[in-house]
Amino acid sequence: MNLNWLDAFLITGLFSVFMVIGLALLLHLQMGLARIANFGVVGFWGLGMYVYGVLYVQVDWPFDDPWRFLLSALAGVVAAGISGLLVGWLIADLDEDGVLLGTFGFATIVWILATTETALTKGALGLGGLQFPYRLGNAKQNEALWLLILIVVVALIMLYVWRVHRSPYGRLLVAVGGNEPLAQSLGKPAFRTKLGVFTVGAAGMGLLGVMYGVLERFLETSNLGVDLTLAAVVGLVVGGTARLWGPVVGVALTVGLFDIVIQSYIPLPKSWYGQAIPVLREMVFGAVLIGILLFRPLGILGDMRRDKLMRSMHGE
Amino acid sequence: MSDLQNSAPAARPEIRVEGAVKSFSGRVVVDVDELVLGDQPIEGLIGPNGAGKTTLMRMIMHSTPLDRGRISMHPDGPGGEEIVLSDLPTFAMAGRGLVKSNQVIMDFDRLTIWDSLLFAVAGARCERPYRVFAEHDLFDAHEDEIRGYLAYFGFTDPMGFAQSAGEKKLLDIVRCLLLKPRFLMLDEPTAGLPDELTEKVMDKIRELAAAGTAVVIVEHDLNVIWSLCDQVHFMAEGSVILRGTSEEIRAHKTVVEKYLGEGHV
Numbered sequence: 185m186n187l188n189w190l191d192a193f194l195i196t197g198l199f200s201v202f203m204v205i206g207l208a209l210l211l212h213l214q215m216g217l218a219r220i221a222n223f224g225v226v227g228f229w230g231l232g233m234y235v236y237g238v239l240y241v242q243v244d245w246p247f248d249d250p251w252r253f254l255l256s257a258l259a260g261v262v263a264a265g266i267s268g269l270l271v272g273w274l275i276a277d278l279d280e281d282g283v284l285l286g287t288f289g290f291a292t293i294v295w296i297l298a299t300t301e302t303a304l305t306k307g308a309l310g311l312g313g314l315q316f317p318y319r320l321g322n323a324k325q326n327e328a329l330w331l332l333i334l335i336v337v338v339a340l341i342m343l344y345v346w347r348v349h350r351s352p353y354g355r356l357l358v359a360v361g362g363n364e365p366l367a368q369s370l371g372k373p374a375f376r377t378k379l380g381v382f383t384v385g386a387a388g389m390g391l392l393g394v395m396y397g398v399l400e401r402f403l404e405t406s407n408l409g410v411d412l413t414l415a416a417v418v419g420l421v422v423g424g425t426a427r428l429w430g431p432v433v434g435v436a437l438t439v440g441l442f443d444i445v446i447q448s449y450i451p452l453p454k455s456w457y458g459q460a461i462p463v464l465r466e467m468v469f470g471a472v473l474i475g476i477l478l479f480r481p482l483g484i485l486g487d488m489r490r491d492k493l494m495r496s497m498h499g500e
Numbered sequence: 501m502s503d504l505q506n507s508a509p510a511a512r513p514e515i516r517v518e519g520a521v522k523s524f525s526g527r528v529v530v531d532v533d534e535l536v537l538g539d540q541p542i543e544g545l546i547g548p549n550g551a552g553k554t555t556l557m558r559m560i561m562h563s564t565p566l567d568r569g570r571i572s573m574h575p576d577g578p579g580g581e582e583i584v585l586s587d588l589p590t591f592a593m594a595g596r597g598l599v600k601s602n603q604v605i606m607d608f609d610r611l612t613i614w615d616s617l618l619f620a621v622a623g624a625r626c627e628r629p630y631r632v633f634a635e636h637d638l639f640d641a642h643e644d645e646i647r648g649y650l651a652y653f654g655f656t657d658p659m660g661f662a663q664s665a666g667e668k669k670l671l672d673i674v675r676c677l678l679l680k681p682r683f684l685m686l687d688e689p690t691a692g693l694p695d696e697l698t699e700k701v702m703d704k705i706r707e708l709a710a711a712g713t714a715v716v717i718v719e720h721d722l723n724v725i726w727s728l729c730d731q732v733h734f735m736a737e738g739s740v741i742l743r744g745t746s747e748e749i750r751a752h753k754t755v756v757e758k759y760l761g762e763g764h765v
């Protein structure tokens with residue numbers, strides 16, 4: 185296959201756009217439907233990535249890929265899910281400030297652990313030795329296939345979220361998010377529901393972290409900063425937290441526009457790459473977030489429309 | 501379900517409140533020494549504003565925690581199995597047949613009327629995260645029942661959102677009815693409703709009580725109380741101080757002094 189049009193930069197760019205769409209979709213379940221804020225996205229994502237990476241590299245596996253990959257990846261996903269359960273358990277009954285601090289604090293703990301547990305993670309030096317679970321001809325073909333797999337995974341996440349909107353489970357999330365005491369009085373276990381959505385979301389974020397680790401094949405603690413959480417939150421809020429298409433539209437307009445269009449096709453001074461661009465990116469994202477919250481708090485697509493949805497599902 | 505309907509109705513459930521105390525910032529709001537609810541099919545709980553009626557009902561639902569005391573339910577009447585309600589979380593009440601409607605309007609702002617009603621009837625099994633294809637089974641199983649209520653009360657646009665305070669109030673009651681309560685507590689169910697809807701609500705309550713549900717109603721519209729209730733509890737300053745038939749309570753000196761005022765009919 186001729187992949188000349190696809191350079192390494194574009195692969196990474198597209199990968200991060202689709203990955204952030206996936207993260208924002210999971211965040212949409214938590215923030216948009218159940219209304220539990222999560223500012224620790226990068227923590228769940230990073231935990232999945234590091235558990236996978238450390239196991240893959242540091243364990244003396246008696247067998248090779250794909251089993252070695254599959255087991256390490258599964259462990260990463262499960263670890264992220266369990267951490268979601270624990271963090272959810274701690275924050276589910278806190279007020280908004282508590283939730284913000286708790287989730288943000290968790291992400292910080294993940295970063296500190298990855299930085300200090302150098303025997304396992306190699307800390308700031310970075311952890312190498314990862315591989316694709318398959319070997320095609322050259323590196324670019326491997327990466328392109330991995331991008332394709334990621335797109336399929338994100339599409340499946342979106343399909344799941346789409347079904348959730350049309351299921352009793354989605355209604356439960358919206359109800360618990362909207363009026364918890366009323367949901368409880370109707371016999372619904374609100375706390376357990378919040379734990380559930382936090383766990384499922386965290387496991388999904390962990391999976392995306394594993395997939396990113398595979399693409400990079402080199403884990404760096406600098407990935408565990410606030411950028412990724414910010415990208416997912418800004419994308420979701422810009423598009424509309426309550427809408428299925430919110431994450432897609434929002435992330436395309438923020439991460440997509442900035443990381444792909446501006447960075448690839450606009451001639452920025454060479455010296456900006458490295459230090460200046462990431463800082464610029466966070467400033468722009470921060471400003472966009474404030475702007476949206478001020479002028480269109482429900483995002484570009486606006487609030488959910490259960491009336492339309494119900495009519496489309498049940499007639500009239 | 502069908503077993504229950506085929507066999508003779510079990511005895512009405514009963515709720516027992518013993519030494520239940522609740523204070524807010526040092527002020528005792530409820531202090532009920534001994535109270536049995538559910539003796540009669542429909543009982544009223546009346547008393548002046550601030551008497552503690554709503555707080556007492558919330559304590560029974562355990563949505564307001566007790567300072568001390570004990571509240572229990574005998575689902576099959578006195579002598580049968582006992583459930584200590586004051587040890588259970590609020591969400592466990594509906595599953596045990598205990599349901600309460602709300603005095604202040606409570607609604608889910610982003611759910612439509614149909615949503616809200618389907619939510620009320622949905623069991624935990626169809627609400628699991630992986631049951632993403634369960635909607636149509638749920639809808640088919642409850643469509644007729646829900647349509648029945650919607651037609652009976654005449655909601656304007658059931659696929660849309662509840663329009664008025666009255667609709668929200670009714671919606672709250674219908675959600676409770678859909679839970680098929682064995683013990684139903686209604687906190688001012690007809691407040692703000694036009695007469696014709698008040699009548700409809702009252703008819704439903706009678707129907708339910710006739711089928712074996714125990715009903716307790718808090719109301720300031722005393723015509724509702726006198727015409728529905730087989731027994732009335734009078735509450736003032738946090739305590740239930742009198743119990744009797746409608747006639748007895750209506751004529752009682754204390755009730756006239758503290759609540760009805762002179763010159764009532």
Ligand SMILES: Nc1ncnc2c1ncn2[C@@H]1O[C@H](COP(=O)(O)OP(=O)(O)OP(=O)(O)O)[C@@H](O)[C@H]1O
Binds near residue numbers: 525547549553555
């Ligand atoms: N959460 C609360 N915090 C502080 N005080 C409260 C709270 N809930 C109720 N109260 C107080 O407790 C007292 C009893 O209130 P409650 O609502 O139970 O009365 P009520 O009998 O239902 O009155 P009404 O007929 O007006 O509905 C009132 O003085 C009220 O101000």
Ligand SMILES: [Mg+2]
Binds near residue numbers: 553
């Ligand atoms: Mg009250």
